[in-house]
Amino acid sequence: MFTDFFLKLRDAKVPVTLKEHLTLIEGLQAGICDWSVESFYYLARTSLVKDEAHLDKFDRVFGEVFKGIEGLSPEALLEAIPEEWLKKLGERFLTEEEKRQIQALGGWEKLMETLRERLAEQKGRHQGGSKWIGTAGTSPFGAYGYNPEGIRIGQDRNRNNRAVKVWDKREFRNFDDKVELGTRNIKVALRKLRRFAREGAASELDLPDTIRSTAHNAGWLDVKMVPERHNAVKVLLFMDVGGSMDEHIKACEELFSAAKSEFKHLEFFYFHNCPYEAMWKDNRRRWSEKTPTLRILRTYGPDYKAVFVGDATMSPYEIVQPGGSVEHFNDEAGQVWLHRITEHFRRSIWLNPVEEGRWNWTQSIGLIERLIGRRMFPLTLDGLDRGIRALSR
């Protein structure tokens, strides 16, 4: 049964591995959970799920695989529950006032009698409804119900008045799409772009220089220090927003958030479809606060590495024709501006979220690819890898 659960989790794309599965079994053997389903659920969750984004998927699979385990069959109940026990149960749960309310159904004895009758009549698990014993109903018998005279069956204790089983609550639903995934891989790929240089205060011991200087000093120690190494790569990110880019937002956000934490010198600008004479930094104020492209070229030296991110999917006129832009009248064609930018920066690449295999179908992608000097790469890990190699060459 556990193996089945393990396989179902993997089917549901919860990344569990054999090691974690073995940990769970080890935990069961160590007797961490008492034999209730709930504590088994908690143990399974803590050993198998390692990211809150997967908790909801886990809850769903758990509910599916272990459905029905938590409730005993009525026949078994009838066999297993002695009257004494039921009485004790009642006494533990009912206040004096509630006990008085029981009179509404004809007193305690009557209540027990009715319960036994119904248990005998009822076959199978039952949920909802107002007569049968089961869950979530208004009958006085069963668990999770609303009848003040109700008797709890199958719950040994009032657990914080939980009306639903914990995994059925699916409390982690929100995390499923909120957390960005995959940024780690992107960060690792971006790392290759790092170029270390020594800048700033001398804080590290320079061993070779110290030995050399000490030897020069006839054996008297002469400690030499050097500044720590820092990532000196400067990156300028140009991102296409709006229109056809909307479907690629997730991939771009991942790239952006990974890049932002990875580089000390990272500047970014937005454009629409094709870079023209101005770009902007804040999408909400894109009309009021524009930065002229010429100023960008003056501000950031040729040592910056320019990375364009865009699907390059547009009408060819937007690239080759003055006045071709869909949003405003541009005096000079997009290709002139693109040419200026790539001329200015020593290294530039274009990352395209569109699959590489579909590039041939769109004329404008071919145009941009030619303009950028064939340095267009797909926005995948492999493409990022190739792109970064092209940038550092």
Add this chain to the structure above:
Amino acid sequence: MRFIGTKTYVATPDLMTAVNAAIALKRPLLVKGEPGTGKTVLAREVAVALGRPLIEWHVKSTTKAQHGLYEYDAVARLRDGQLGDERVRDIRNYITRGKLWEVFAAEETRVLLIDEIDKADIEFPNDLLLELDRMEFHVYETRETVKARNRPIVFITSNNEKELPDAFLRRCFFHYIRFPDRETMERIVDVHFPDIKKALVREALTVFYELREVSGLKKKPSTSELLDWLKLLMIEDLPPEALKAKDAKSLIPPLHGALLKNEQDVHLFERLAFLARRESRGD
């Protein structure tokens, strides 16, 4: 050794299971959750509950995995060699033990807290894989292997600033501290302020959960902020009615500075309060 919460810490059943699993199998427990939900406090409380000493290793952006093991002060040794100091003959004089070594060498089981592991470099967790799995490491300079006498109970907290590598996650138990529901929150308040007036708590919690519902807040107030706020309310001795202001005239709760830490959030809230006031006047 079983953890069932302490006098000052309310542990939910799922948290207890996770902690007990980590204790029983001696594997690290990775704790995540919104800031201010008691991630760091957990390790301290477990240490107190089990009566074990706690060693805290606070991770910063410059922290390297090696810092937790040991550091070899080559420069000091070089200098001593120049001065003909006797100490120089034994390399062990120049090896400073890190937190992990300290924990491994201890006679009894200790609790180790590795706080905010995501602050460090992205490779940091990878560099600790073997150390946390086998609870041993090799000291290159003295050619000795330090092995834990008693596997420590390790708590690791993360604020999700960086993703952790899969290989690292596989070796840990994981628990996400969910934001407490109202009932749990009442118990938390109760263990912190046993003397507080029940009516005040009820009103304060209503205001607090309403505030958390406001969409667009940059930083939602959390448990620790609620506790600070309640403390202030108690010091000021405000009556519960002061919080009840349903007439929309004073929708901004008194002493809100303890709950809203961000200027934009205060502005946002003021704007919403203003709108609500206008609506209620239109009625």
